[in-house]
Amino acid sequence: MNVLNSIKRPTLLLDRRKCLNNIEKMVKKAADHGLRFRPHFKTHQSVEIGRWFNDLGVRSITVSSLSMAEYFARAGWQDITVAFPVNVREMDAINRLAGRIQLNLLVESSQVTDFLAAKLNSKVNLFIKIDTGLHRTGLEPAATDEVDRILDVVQKSPLLSFSGFLTHSGHTYRAKSVAEIKDIHTDAVRQLSALKEKYRARFPHLIVSIGDTPSCSLVDDFSSVDEIRPGNFVFYDVMQWQLGSCTLDQVAVALACPVVAKHEQRGELVLYGGAIHLSKERLILQDGRICYGVMVELKEDGWEIPSKIQPLTGLSQEHGILNVDKESMQKIAVGDLVGILPVHSCLTAHLMKGYLTFDGQTIDHLNARTNFLQT
Amino acid sequence: MNVLNSIKRPTLLLDRRKCLNNIEKMVKKAADHGLRFRPHFKTHQSVEIGRWFNDLGVRSITVSSLSMAEYFARAGWQDITVAFPVNVREMDAINRLAGRIQLNLLVESSQVTDFLAAKLNSKVNLFIKIDTGLHRTGLEPAATDEVDRILDVVQKSPLLSFSGFLTHSGHTYRAKSVAEIKDIHTDAVRQLSALKEKYRARFPHLIVSIGDTPSCSLVDDFSSVDEIRPGNFVFYDVMQWQLGSCTLDQVAVALACPVVAKHEQRGELVLYGGAIHLSKERLILQDGRICYGVMVELKEDGWEIPSKIQPLTGLSQEHGILNVDKESMQKIAVGDLVGILPVHSCLTAHLMKGYLTFDGQTIDHLNARTNFLQT
Numbered sequence: 001m002n003v004l005n006s007i008k009r010p011t012l013l014l015d016r017r018k019c020l021n022n023i024e025k026m027v028k029k030a031a032d033h034g035l036r037f038r039p040h041f042k043t044h045q046s047v048e049i050g051r052w053f054n055d056l057g058v059r060s061i062t063v064s065s066l067s068m069a070e071y072f073a074r075a076g077w078q079d080i081t082v083a084f085p086v087n088v089r090e091m092d093a094i095n096r097l098a099g100r101i102q103l104n105l106l107v108e109s110s111q112v113t114d115f116l117a118a119k120l121n122s123k124v125n126l127f128i129k130i131d132t133g134l135h136r137t138g139l140e141p142a143a144t145d146e147v148d149r150i151l152d153v154v155q156k157s158p159l160l161s162f163s164g165f166l167t168h169s170g171h172t173y174r175a176k177s178v179a180e181i182k183d184i185h186t187d188a189v190r191q192l193s194a195l196k197e198k199y200r201a202r203f204p205h206l207i208v209s210i211g212d213t214p215s216c217s218l219v220d221d222f223s224s225v226d227e228i229r230p231g232n233f234v235f236y237d238v239m240q241w242q243l244g245s246c247t248l249d250q251v252a253v254a255l256a257c258p259v260v261a262k263h264e265q266r267g268e269l270v271l272y273g274g275a276i277h278l279s280k281e282r283l284i285l286q287d288g289r290i291c292y293g294v295m296v297e298l299k300e301d302g303w304e305i306p307s308k309i310q311p312l313t314g315l316s317q318e319h320g321i322l323n324v325d326k327e328s329m330q331k332i333a334v335g336d337l338v339g340i341l342p343v344h345s346c347l348t349a350h351l352m353k354g355y356l357t358f359d360g361q362t363i364d365h366l367n368a369r370t371n372f373l374q375t
Numbered sequence: 376m377n378v379l380n381s382i383k384r385p386t387l388l389l390d391r392r393k394c395l396n397n398i399e400k401m402v403k404k405a406a407d408h409g410l411r412f413r414p415h416f417k418t419h420q421s422v423e424i425g426r427w428f429n430d431l432g433v434r435s436i437t438v439s440s441l442s443m444a445e446y447f448a449r450a451g452w453q454d455i456t457v458a459f460p461v462n463v464r465e466m467d468a469i470n471r472l473a474g475r476i477q478l479n480l481l482v483e484s485s486q487v488t489d490f491l492a493a494k495l496n497s498k499v500n501l502f503i504k505i506d507t508g509l510h511r512t513g514l515e516p517a518a519t520d521e522v523d524r525i526l527d528v529v530q531k532s533p534l535l536s537f538s539g540f541l542t543h544s545g546h547t548y549r550a551k552s553v554a555e556i557k558d559i560h561t562d563a564v565r566q567l568s569a570l571k572e573k574y575r576a577r578f579p580h581l582i583v584s585i586g587d588t589p590s591c592s593l594v595d596d597f598s599s600v601d602e603i604r605p606g607n608f609v610f611y612d613v614m615q616w617q618l619g620s621c622t623l624d625q626v627a628v629a630l631a632c633p634v635v636a637k638h639e640q641r642g643e644l645v646l647y648g649g650a651i652h653l654s655k656e657r658l659i660l661q662d663g664r665i666c667y668g669v670m671v672e673l674k675e676d677g678w679e680i681p682s683k684i685q686p687l688t689g690l691s692q693e694h695g696i697l698n699v700d701k702e703s704m705q706k707i708a709v710g711d712l713v714g715i716l717p718v719h720s721c722l723t724a725h726l727m728k729g730y731l732t733f734d735g736q737t738i739d740h741l742n743a744r745t746n747f748l749q750t
Contacts, residue, residue, distance in 0.1 A: 008462075089382070272462050279654065334486060
């Protein structure tokens with residue numbers, strides 16, 4: 001069968017083989033380094049793709065919201081870390097989940113820890129979020145006074161148990177080279193190791209958990225790290241390619257977009273495929289052009305990557321403007337489909353709410369099921 | 376009632392009074408200038424909000440996709456323009472709609488017009504899309520050879536009828552001043568007037584249709600324009616405020632976001648509210664800061680706009696980083712809700728898939744109902 005013939009509107013294609021390769025590679029890397037693998041499922045948000053991890057022995061996962069935790073708990077996952085600071089307005093959802101699964105939460109203040117200790121009905125594990133340089137969330141490693149206050153609350157609570165220190169070194173996304181990514185990783189590990197040393201006498205089982213896809217893809221020295229939580233690697237994307245975390249050939253999703261107009265003089269194709277399909281995530285290519293995605297040639301069983309980067313340089317709500325070379329301009333007709341590798345696959349998958357494989361399987365995404373006021 | 380108490384997660388609040396004022400003002404402006412008002416519904420994508428327009432006498436609308444046209448046709452709208460180049464892969468949907476309502480389509484090539492003439496089962500009206508300077512889609516005004524070819528196909532087809540020339544002067548969004556927006560508008564109208572003059576002998580009923588919210592908000596000279604199709608004005612947003620199209624007080628939607636952490640030294644609040652809620656649309660403030668949204672203080676029956684702009688300067692998948700002044704930092708606690716006026720309300724509404732009013736009404740959005748593979 002040729003699934004492309006059935007496509008009328010922007011559709012997110014998933015290359016199952018590439019995706020499975022990405023998963024297998026990271027499972028193996030974690031095993032080779034003796035690390036617990038707790039993949040972040042916020043990228044795919046799919047019960048079916050979750051099953052592919054489970055088939056390879058993965059039993060613990062990370063998510064970025066309680067809604068996502070509930071979705072995967074319903075699918076049978078029993079050990080879930082919500083890698084987002086506890087939102088005290090969602091105490092009901094926390095208690096619902098904590099009663100059913102091993103729920104691991106993140107705190108960065110004694111105030112929220114106090115709140116949890118007072119409101120919990122069931123046991124949860126707590127990580128303290130450490131800011132190793134991203135400066136988004138977390139305590140600075142030197143803020144051990146607040147760490148101590150949090151740990152005092154934890155030790156007094158029968159329902160709280162301390163798991164360890166967790167970071168997301170998302171500043172690797174701003175790195176200009178692979179060497180810089182490795183330096184950021186080394187620096188983060190150094191900071192977390194110091195904390196581990198300081199607190200391991202009191203909490204012998206505490207672990208250190210790190211998370212970002214660039215580090216987990218590129219680094220081979222994990223020293224005192226116990227757990228890794230990368231997520232994006234399941235699909236990768238153009239941003240990861242630009243960072244050096246993957247090749248373009250490893251990117252496992254492409255948005256199929258109908259061509260609706262050609263502007264030969266400007267070297268532009270107008271695509272049905274815009275901000276509500278790809279997201280407005282963008283990057284600047286080496287040649288200075290803005291890029292909202294990169295063109296691939298769709299085939300019956302996958303896609304081919306042209307030798308020259310042909311970027312999506314403009315994006316409105318529903319339109320994309322694709323910069324193509326003369327050869328592509330001649331070859332591609334109005335009504336054809338082109339593939340676009342997304343700049344940020346997590347956001348594209350969220351917007352598209354599902355996937356289509358080349359053997360015609362439709363694959364679920366949490367966002368196809370959630371209403372806007374779910375509680 | 377205080378709806379804020381029921382909010383646990385990012386929720387899109389709609390100030391009904393502001394929204395109705397925006398609608399009434401534009402309805403009146405169109406009437407005052409003798410223009411047909413065909414509002415673009417891609418911003419709100421809501422049957423309920425569509426009803427508010429209908430209550431004020433609006434009977435013709437614009438949408439940006441056939442899915443959206445089907446949604447509003449089901450709700451009773453009988454005269455719909457799809458302001459997007461015809462996608463030949465959706466011929467089935469075009470024929471389904473053309474059999475039920477007055478469907479108005481856009482073409483910019485004789486090739487696609489030929490295709491329509493060959494495949495249509497029912498009558499449709501055709502607009503020729505003219506590129507008045509945005510350079511996204513459309514024929515250049517000088518390309519009258521192609522216009523003539525399109526019109527020849529139209530005149531030979533019993534199912535095609537020529538409506539006129541349509542443009543979207545979206546380059547007003549790049550304008551640096553209100554004066555520049557007015558210049559762009561004047562220039563667009565001049566180009567379309569010339570086309571109208573040239574073809575009115577052959578097509579006495581042809582009209583000129585323009586569309587962007589900045590022009591429609593700011594301009595008072597519409598001369599040879601027959602129809603306006605603004606959309607964003609229904610909510611406005613921070614981008615329109617920056618352009619000068621509206622005041623911040625006219626913005627009718629705000630994302631309610633729980634505060635999950637405070638970083639006093641950096642002057643930052645961490646919000647539950649990220650790229651999957653607001654979109655990654657951004658702009659640069661006059662002081663050079665990146666802005667993904669602007670804070671407002673939520674009250675029981677609406678919101679107040681602080682005297683100083685306090686922008687969202689960082690945005691991840693679920694997190695937002697809000698830059699606040701000392702006063703806000705002292706006043707706002709973890710667990711509180713803050714409101715964020717979006718940079719681009721169309722994209723935020725699409726992501727949030729619905730609205731909550733201050734009297735507790737939940738309002739629908741098309742995206743809450745569509746599956747990812749609907750045909």
